[in-house]
Amino acid sequence: MDSVEMKFSKLGVENAPGQEVRQKNNKVEMQVDKIPGIPVDFSHGDVDAFEPIPGTLDQFIEGVQIGSKQAYTEYRGNKKIREETAEKLANFTSTKIDADKNLIITPGTQGALFLAMGASLSRNDKVAIVKPDYFANRKLVEFFDGEVIPIQMDYLRSTSEAGVDLTQLEASFKAGVKLFLFSNPNNPTGVVYSQNEIREIAKLAQQYEVKVIVDELYARLVFEGQYYTHISAQKILDPENLITIMGPSKTESLSGYRLGVAFGSSKIIDRMEKLQAIVSLRASGYSQVVLNSWFNEPDGWMVKRIEQHQAIRDDLIRKLLSIKGIQVRATEAGSYLFPKLPELTVTLEEFVKVLRNQANVIVTPGTEFGPQFTDSFRINFSQNHKAAAAAIDRINKAVEAYRK
């Protein structure tokens, strides 16, 4: 096996959201008859249930009408759109952002993550990664020949903090970690880091000169009573060692346009642009115009969106907790839940297949977020409310059929 073959053998996508169609259909003994119901794909949000920001298609069309100038923007994105976006994000995060130096528009938040990692990592660098966290984080470190140093997060311990192990984090920094990559709100658990946790992370990173990449994709969908802390606003960490990533793909349902943004360190942003030049040139020029609608939603639109998601969350949490032995922490921001199952007679992989084949429910196995999560699964509850609730009832039935 040559090194590229070895590298790719670790980069599976079969269990990633939306990829289920590519799975080989290994046999699982089905102990339940089909449980009928409207199919629900919890692996990603449903943009038919929660539609894109009004007017976004019109802005794309405007982009097409502008023509050549909009089709061929600078690799880091159209200057005027960068300026407007920088101003909106500076307001939202209480951070100083120079549109010319500190911001790049990317093809989706995934694009921003890839570029930020590629622009920061040297071969063999140690990278601290929270367990659980977004499944691509580990894969990115492996692709760039870094070494993953896992940091445990005991998210079921408390509801006043995320539960990240700061002692372990400091030990890893002491042991030579170069970069800390994490999502806040956390994907897959939906928990938000406390202000104290964020400030401690910033202090440690500053003390040990560790770069930080924070994925704040879901930072706008914060539920009632929850306080959210932007690490970029703390003024603790050298801004040249920090990249923040956001985008309108989730809460705003604009994933189909492939738009993301990274802001922070001018040095890393410069490199990200150089990398973008050979990765995909730029985010779709026409799509870039759609960013004008971001943070410019109609009055009350975002408030309503948050309320609707909160109502679904409450309903699903209630239903999940009624299943004996299931543990779950209520989402504080974003639209993920990460329930922990009671002991079953089948493996998680098999149970996920049962849900898909017998119950018309697609969930993402916990093992995508860390190898030890063999008893958890992630659901994205940005779905039709009724259909999502009914799908949890079907999960309930499947759990009972396979309970040990």
Next chain:
Amino acid sequence: MDSVEMKFSKLGVENAPGQEVRQKNNKVEMQVDKIPGIPVDFSHGDVDAFEPIPGTLDQFIEGVQIGSKQAYTEYRGNKKIREETAEKLANFTSTKIDADKNLIITPGTQGALFLAMGASLSRNDKVAIVKPDYFANRKLVEFFDGEVIPIQMDYLRSTSEAGVDLTQLEASFKAGVKLFLFSNPNNPTGVVYSQNEIREIAKLAQQYEVKVIVDELYARLVFEGQYYTHISAQKILDPENLITIMGPSKTESLSGYRLGVAFGSSKIIDRMEKLQAIVSLRASGYSQVVLNSWFNEPDGWMVKRIEQHQAIRDDLIRKLLSIKGIQVRATEAGSYLFPKLPELTVTLEEFVKVLRNQANVIVTPGTEFGPQFTDSFRINFSQNHKAAAAAIDRINKAVEAYRK
């Protein structure tokens, strides 16, 4: 300097097409007054002069209307769109393409190139790269820690073949080259490889077990009297060692939608999808629908497009050859010209700045395509015909002002 810093120091983008706005304005002594005229940006095609395939925006809108299913396709692209695209490309290239195994939709042809290279290259692999060839080719090899083995192409020698040095190519294969990456038609010269050259390349690659990635981006814009040979149709090279890249960004003016396609080796395509999952997830789901218009243009549309480009080419060639000492080979396919300048009193870098500042003409310096091309520049003549012709007159004046 750590290794990531070193790597990025080699990845300049300041002279890349569309990036001129980011250049520092070092002083060049201006020996000519401003030469007035309509600005022409020869660094890329003008999609205002040559508009996208009719109906493409409607197809994008159709994609938005399909909604969630289209926003979240498989990473390799929507199945039905892949099937239709595979059939069209199979017909065009006389190649067998299984839509499920042998094809991936990517964010632009650049995306396909990046994924194909990332999925094929191990660290320290030797990669044969033609001089001159597309500027990203060298950068991709460097980014993936490969070693560039330059292969000379004497494109001014003859008009019956591209002029690639097959002896040098074989020697490089013998010396352990793992991969040969080249564009046909060649970017920046617009020359087409002869059938004999293509078959020899295929034979050598087969003999020495070298993988081949061929960028056929401009393979549809072939001018009168020119024969074009798809390497995939020759049945000489093991199809599992070949990737062909195409896309509708250039001839079809769809660059703003960011769409590309790679087809060939199922093993490499599988890896490309795994890589796409961490690079940008997928080509914009809505944009993917636009591929339906590709190879489905209205009757006569492509014929007319080729005729119009050929008329511009003829006019520009005539004007360029009237400048004493300029050497240029007429484009055989695509919309690039790569004129070689007579000796000037300024460097190429300075001359390119003079053209931009004094003559309102943007060209790409030859050094982007190989360090030895300090006397050549590339123009993309997919422009308004009159404006392009007038711009060549201004280049003529600038050459006279700086002639040695």
